[in-house]
Amino acid sequence: MSEKDKFPMTLAIRELQAHNVSYTGHLFPYQEKGGTRHSSEQLGVDEHIVIKTLIMETEDKSPLIVLMHGDMQVSTKQLARELGVKTVSPCKPEVADRHSGYQVGGTSPFGTKRKMPVYMEKSIAELAQIYINGGKRGFLVSLSPQEVVRLLKPQYVTVGIAE
Template sequence: MNDKDKFPTTLAIRELLKYQVSYEGHLFQYQEKGGTAHSSKELGIPEHSVIKTLIMENENKEPLVVLMHGDRQVSTKQLARELGVKTISPCKPEVADRHSGYQVGGTSPFGTKRKMPVYMEKTILDLELIYINGGKRGFLVSMKPQEVVRVLQPKLVQVGVQSS
Protein backbone atom coordinates (compact mmCIF):
# COMPACT_ATOMS: atom_id res chain seq x y z
CA MET A 1 0.00 0.00 0.00
CA ASN A 2 1.54 3.32 -0.97
CA ASP A 3 1.19 6.58 0.96
CA LYS A 4 -1.53 7.97 -1.29
CA ASP A 5 -3.81 5.03 -0.35
CA LYS A 6 -4.09 6.45 3.19
CA PHE A 7 -5.74 9.62 1.94
CA PRO A 8 -9.35 10.16 0.87
CA THR A 9 -9.96 10.12 -2.88
CA THR A 10 -11.96 13.32 -3.14
CA LEU A 11 -13.00 15.17 -6.29
CA ALA A 12 -10.02 17.45 -5.63
CA ILE A 13 -7.59 14.51 -5.56
CA ARG A 14 -9.11 13.13 -8.77
CA GLU A 15 -8.50 16.48 -10.45
CA LEU A 16 -4.91 16.64 -9.17
CA LEU A 17 -4.27 13.14 -10.54
CA LYS A 18 -5.89 14.05 -13.87
CA TYR A 19 -3.48 17.00 -14.26
CA GLN A 20 -0.53 14.97 -12.89
CA VAL A 21 0.07 17.44 -10.08
CA SER A 22 2.88 16.55 -7.72
CA TYR A 23 1.38 16.85 -4.22
CA GLU A 24 1.63 15.40 -0.74
CA GLY A 25 -1.36 14.74 1.53
CA HIS A 26 -1.55 15.82 5.18
CA LEU A 27 -4.27 14.62 7.56
CA PHE A 28 -4.96 16.42 10.84
CA GLN A 29 -7.64 16.48 13.52
CA TYR A 30 -10.32 18.86 12.21
CA GLN A 31 -11.69 21.40 14.65
CA GLU A 32 -14.98 23.23 14.05
CA LYS A 33 -14.21 26.93 13.46
CA GLY A 34 -10.49 26.20 13.98
CA GLY A 35 -9.58 27.57 10.57
CA THR A 36 -6.06 27.95 9.28
CA ALA A 37 -4.67 28.80 12.73
CA HIS A 38 -5.64 25.30 13.89
CA SER A 39 -4.46 23.40 10.78
CA SER A 40 -1.11 25.22 10.72
CA LYS A 41 -0.55 24.45 14.40
CA GLU A 42 -1.56 20.78 13.93
CA LEU A 43 0.84 20.36 10.99
CA GLY A 44 3.62 22.56 12.40
CA ILE A 45 3.69 24.90 9.39
CA PRO A 46 3.41 28.71 9.04
CA GLU A 47 -0.21 29.89 8.80
CA HIS A 48 0.88 32.14 5.91
CA SER A 49 1.53 28.96 3.84
CA VAL A 50 -1.96 27.55 4.47
CA ILE A 51 -4.20 28.79 1.67
CA LYS A 52 -7.91 29.35 2.32
CA THR A 53 -10.43 28.58 -0.41
CA LEU A 54 -13.24 31.11 -0.04
CA ILE A 55 -16.48 31.00 -2.00
CA MET A 56 -17.82 34.51 -2.51
CA GLU A 57 -20.39 36.17 -4.74
CA ASN A 58 -21.01 39.48 -6.44
CA GLU A 59 -24.17 41.57 -6.21
CA ASN A 60 -25.78 39.36 -8.88
CA LYS A 61 -25.19 36.26 -6.74
CA GLU A 62 -22.58 35.00 -9.24
CA PRO A 63 -20.10 32.83 -7.32
CA LEU A 64 -16.33 33.05 -7.45
CA VAL A 65 -13.39 31.45 -5.66
CA VAL A 66 -10.77 33.47 -3.78
CA LEU A 67 -7.50 31.88 -2.64
CA MET A 68 -5.92 33.74 0.28
CA HIS A 69 -3.13 33.27 2.82
CA GLY A 70 -4.43 31.80 6.09
CA ASP A 71 -3.19 34.76 8.11
CA ARG A 72 -4.80 37.38 5.83
CA GLN A 73 -8.33 38.49 5.10
CA VAL A 74 -9.84 39.48 1.77
CA SER A 75 -10.64 43.16 1.32
CA THR A 76 -13.98 42.63 -0.42
CA LYS A 77 -14.10 46.35 -1.33
CA GLN A 78 -10.72 46.12 -3.05
CA LEU A 79 -11.70 42.87 -4.80
CA ALA A 80 -14.96 44.41 -6.06
CA ARG A 81 -12.95 47.39 -7.37
CA GLU A 82 -10.46 45.08 -9.15
CA LEU A 83 -13.31 43.05 -10.70
CA GLY A 84 -15.35 46.11 -11.68
CA VAL A 85 -18.44 45.04 -9.73
CA LYS A 86 -20.47 46.81 -7.02
CA THR A 87 -20.00 44.35 -4.18
CA ILE A 88 -18.35 41.08 -3.25
CA SER A 89 -19.41 39.19 -0.15
CA PRO A 90 -18.79 35.74 1.33
CA CYS A 91 -21.48 33.18 0.51
CA LYS A 92 -23.51 31.71 3.36
CA PRO A 93 -22.09 28.25 4.22
CA GLU A 94 -25.01 26.35 2.68
CA VAL A 95 -24.74 28.41 -0.54
CA ALA A 96 -20.95 27.91 -0.67
CA ASP A 97 -21.49 24.14 -0.21
CA ARG A 98 -23.98 24.11 -3.10
CA HIS A 99 -21.62 25.96 -5.46
CA SER A 100 -18.46 24.02 -4.59
CA GLY A 101 -19.84 20.57 -3.83
CA TYR A 102 -17.72 20.59 -0.67
CA GLN A 103 -18.54 21.21 2.97
CA VAL A 104 -17.27 24.52 4.37
CA GLY A 105 -14.04 23.73 6.21
CA GLY A 106 -13.22 21.18 3.53
CA THR A 107 -13.56 23.34 0.42
CA SER A 108 -10.92 22.80 -2.24
CA PRO A 109 -10.54 24.95 -5.34
CA PHE A 110 -9.92 21.73 -7.31
CA GLY A 111 -12.81 19.63 -8.62
CA THR A 112 -15.59 22.04 -7.70
CA LYS A 113 -19.11 21.04 -8.65
CA ARG A 114 -19.67 24.31 -10.48
CA LYS A 115 -17.07 25.99 -12.69
CA MET A 116 -16.30 29.37 -11.11
CA PRO A 117 -13.72 32.07 -11.81
CA VAL A 118 -10.72 31.76 -9.46
CA TYR A 119 -8.84 34.73 -8.01
CA MET A 120 -5.56 34.18 -6.19
CA GLU A 121 -3.64 36.58 -3.97
CA LYS A 122 -0.51 37.40 -5.98
CA THR A 123 1.92 36.90 -3.04
CA ILE A 124 0.97 33.20 -2.80
CA LEU A 125 3.37 32.75 -5.74
CA ASP A 126 6.23 33.98 -3.50
CA LEU A 127 5.93 30.82 -1.37
CA GLU A 128 7.97 27.72 -2.12
CA LEU A 129 5.24 25.35 -0.92
CA ILE A 130 1.58 25.90 -0.08
CA TYR A 131 -0.94 23.82 1.85
CA ILE A 132 -4.43 23.88 0.40
CA ASN A 133 -7.57 21.92 1.14
CA GLY A 134 -7.78 18.47 -0.43
CA GLY A 135 -11.59 18.37 -0.47
CA LYS A 136 -12.33 17.09 3.03
CA ARG A 137 -12.23 18.57 6.51
CA GLY A 138 -8.92 17.72 8.17
CA PHE A 139 -7.10 17.07 4.88
CA LEU A 140 -4.63 19.46 3.25
CA VAL A 141 -2.39 18.85 0.26
CA SER A 142 0.97 20.55 -0.20
CA MET A 143 2.25 21.57 -3.61
CA LYS A 144 4.12 24.30 -5.41
CA PRO A 145 1.86 27.35 -5.98
CA GLN A 146 2.73 27.21 -9.70
CA GLU A 147 0.67 24.00 -9.88
CA VAL A 148 -2.42 25.95 -8.79
CA VAL A 149 -1.75 28.42 -11.60
CA ARG A 150 -1.24 25.62 -14.13
CA VAL A 151 -4.44 23.75 -13.23
CA LEU A 152 -6.86 26.56 -12.26
CA GLN A 153 -5.46 29.51 -14.25
CA PRO A 154 -6.53 32.00 -11.58
CA LYS A 155 -6.52 35.75 -12.08
CA LEU A 156 -3.89 37.23 -9.76
CA VAL A 157 -5.14 39.97 -7.43
CA GLN A 158 -3.79 42.00 -4.50
CA VAL A 159 -6.65 42.15 -2.03
CA GLY A 160 -5.14 40.67 1.15
CA VAL A 161 -5.19 42.61 4.40
CA GLN A 162 -3.68 41.65 7.74
CA SER A 163 -6.12 39.64 9.86
CA SER A 164 -7.23 41.56 12.94
Protein backbone atom coordinates in the same frame (compact mmCIF):
# COMPACT_ATOMS: atom_id res chain seq x y z
CA MET B 1 -0.31 0.05 0.48
CA SER B 2 1.23 3.30 -0.72
CA GLU B 3 1.09 6.63 1.14
CA LYS B 4 -1.56 8.07 -1.17
CA ASP B 5 -3.92 5.10 -0.57
CA LYS B 6 -4.38 6.27 3.03
CA PHE B 7 -5.86 9.61 2.02
CA PRO B 8 -9.47 10.34 1.09
CA MET B 9 -10.19 10.02 -2.64
CA THR B 10 -11.96 13.36 -3.08
CA LEU B 11 -12.87 15.10 -6.32
CA ALA B 12 -9.90 17.41 -5.65
CA ILE B 13 -7.48 14.47 -5.44
CA ARG B 14 -8.95 12.94 -8.60
CA GLU B 15 -8.36 16.23 -10.44
CA LEU B 16 -4.79 16.53 -9.14
CA GLN B 17 -4.03 12.96 -10.22
CA ALA B 18 -5.70 13.42 -13.62
CA HIS B 19 -3.34 16.35 -14.29
CA ASN B 20 -0.23 14.60 -12.91
CA VAL B 21 0.22 17.11 -10.11
CA SER B 22 2.90 16.27 -7.57
CA TYR B 23 1.42 16.73 -4.09
CA THR B 24 1.64 15.35 -0.56
CA GLY B 25 -1.45 14.70 1.54
CA HIS B 26 -1.66 15.74 5.21
CA LEU B 27 -4.39 14.53 7.57
CA PHE B 28 -5.02 16.24 10.92
CA PRO B 29 -7.83 16.32 13.49
CA TYR B 30 -10.43 18.79 12.21
CA GLN B 31 -11.63 21.43 14.64
CA GLU B 32 -14.90 23.30 14.03
CA LYS B 33 -14.10 27.02 13.50
CA GLY B 34 -10.37 26.20 13.89
CA GLY B 35 -9.53 27.58 10.46
CA THR B 36 -6.02 27.89 9.09
CA ARG B 37 -4.58 28.67 12.52
CA HIS B 38 -5.57 25.21 13.77
CA SER B 39 -4.39 23.39 10.64
CA SER B 40 -1.05 25.23 10.58
CA GLU B 41 -0.47 24.36 14.26
CA GLN B 42 -1.42 20.72 13.65
CA LEU B 43 0.95 20.43 10.68
CA GLY B 44 3.73 22.56 12.19
CA VAL B 45 3.84 25.06 9.32
CA ASP B 46 3.55 28.85 9.06
CA GLU B 47 -0.09 29.93 8.74
CA HIS B 48 0.94 32.25 5.88
CA ILE B 49 1.53 29.25 3.56
CA VAL B 50 -1.79 27.59 4.45
CA ILE B 51 -4.15 28.88 1.77
CA LYS B 52 -7.86 29.46 2.36
CA THR B 53 -10.34 28.63 -0.41
CA LEU B 54 -13.20 31.11 -0.08
CA ILE B 55 -16.43 30.96 -2.07
CA MET B 56 -17.75 34.46 -2.56
CA GLU B 57 -20.34 36.11 -4.77
CA THR B 58 -20.93 39.41 -6.53
CA GLU B 59 -24.06 41.51 -6.08
CA ASP B 60 -25.78 39.51 -8.85
CA LYS B 61 -25.02 36.24 -6.98
CA SER B 62 -22.30 35.15 -9.44
CA PRO B 63 -19.98 32.82 -7.46
CA LEU B 64 -16.20 33.05 -7.49
CA ILE B 65 -13.28 31.48 -5.66
CA VAL B 66 -10.71 33.54 -3.76
CA LEU B 67 -7.43 31.96 -2.63
CA MET B 68 -5.92 33.84 0.31
CA HIS B 69 -3.07 33.40 2.81
CA GLY B 70 -4.32 31.83 6.03
CA ASP B 71 -3.13 34.73 8.16
CA MET B 72 -4.87 37.38 6.05
CA GLN B 73 -8.41 38.54 5.32
CA VAL B 74 -9.89 39.53 1.98
CA SER B 75 -10.72 43.20 1.51
CA THR B 76 -14.05 42.69 -0.24
CA LYS B 77 -14.16 46.40 -1.14
CA GLN B 78 -10.78 46.19 -2.87
CA LEU B 79 -11.75 42.91 -4.56
CA ALA B 80 -14.96 44.47 -5.90
CA ARG B 81 -12.91 47.40 -7.24
CA GLU B 82 -10.41 45.06 -8.93
CA LEU B 83 -13.23 43.00 -10.48
CA GLY B 84 -15.20 46.08 -11.56
CA VAL B 85 -18.35 45.08 -9.64
CA LYS B 86 -20.38 46.88 -6.97
CA THR B 87 -19.95 44.35 -4.16
CA VAL B 88 -18.35 41.03 -3.29
CA SER B 89 -19.36 39.11 -0.18
CA PRO B 90 -18.81 35.64 1.26
CA CYS B 91 -21.50 33.11 0.33
CA LYS B 92 -23.62 31.62 3.10
CA PRO B 93 -22.17 28.18 4.00
CA GLU B 94 -25.04 26.24 2.40
CA VAL B 95 -24.71 28.28 -0.81
CA ALA B 96 -20.92 27.82 -0.86
CA ASP B 97 -21.42 24.06 -0.38
CA ARG B 98 -23.87 23.97 -3.30
CA HIS B 99 -21.47 25.83 -5.64
CA SER B 100 -18.33 23.92 -4.70
CA GLY B 101 -19.70 20.47 -3.93
CA TYR B 102 -17.62 20.54 -0.73
CA GLN B 103 -18.51 21.17 2.89
CA VAL B 104 -17.30 24.52 4.29
CA GLY B 105 -14.10 23.75 6.20
CA GLY B 106 -13.19 21.24 3.51
CA THR B 107 -13.53 23.38 0.38
CA SER B 108 -10.88 22.79 -2.25
CA PRO B 109 -10.45 24.92 -5.38
CA PHE B 110 -9.85 21.68 -7.35
CA GLY B 111 -12.69 19.53 -8.66
CA THR B 112 -15.49 21.92 -7.78
CA LYS B 113 -19.03 20.97 -8.78
CA ARG B 114 -19.48 24.27 -10.60
CA LYS B 115 -16.80 25.98 -12.68
CA MET B 116 -16.10 29.38 -11.12
CA PRO B 117 -13.52 32.08 -11.83
CA VAL B 118 -10.56 31.84 -9.46
CA TYR B 119 -8.80 34.88 -7.98
CA MET B 120 -5.54 34.36 -6.14
CA GLU B 121 -3.66 36.78 -3.91
CA LYS B 122 -0.62 37.54 -6.08
CA SER B 123 1.98 36.88 -3.35
CA ILE B 124 0.85 33.22 -3.07
CA ALA B 125 2.53 32.53 -6.42
CA GLU B 126 5.86 33.66 -4.95
CA LEU B 127 5.90 30.97 -2.23
CA ALA B 128 7.98 27.81 -2.62
CA GLN B 129 5.21 25.52 -1.35
CA ILE B 130 1.64 25.93 -0.12
CA TYR B 131 -0.86 23.87 1.85
CA ILE B 132 -4.41 23.93 0.49
CA ASN B 133 -7.56 21.96 1.19
CA GLY B 134 -7.77 18.52 -0.39
CA GLY B 135 -11.56 18.40 -0.42
CA LYS B 136 -12.34 17.14 3.06
CA ARG B 137 -12.26 18.63 6.55
CA GLY B 138 -8.95 17.78 8.22
CA PHE B 139 -7.15 17.09 4.93
CA LEU B 140 -4.67 19.46 3.26
CA VAL B 141 -2.34 18.86 0.34
CA SER B 142 1.02 20.53 -0.05
CA LEU B 143 2.17 21.44 -3.53
CA SER B 144 3.86 24.12 -5.57
CA PRO B 145 1.73 27.22 -6.15
CA GLN B 146 2.80 26.94 -9.80
CA GLU B 147 0.69 23.78 -10.03
CA VAL B 148 -2.31 25.79 -8.77
CA VAL B 149 -1.61 28.38 -11.46
CA ARG B 150 -1.25 25.68 -14.14
CA LEU B 151 -4.52 23.93 -13.21
CA LEU B 152 -6.81 26.79 -12.20
CA LYS B 153 -5.39 29.68 -14.26
CA PRO B 154 -6.32 32.19 -11.56
CA GLN B 155 -6.41 35.93 -12.02
CA TYR B 156 -3.99 37.61 -9.63
CA VAL B 157 -5.39 40.16 -7.19
CA THR B 158 -3.90 42.20 -4.37
CA VAL B 159 -6.70 42.28 -1.82
CA GLY B 160 -5.17 40.74 1.32
CA ILE B 161 -5.24 42.63 4.62
CA ALA B 162 -3.55 41.58 7.85
CA GLU B 163 -5.87 39.94 10.38
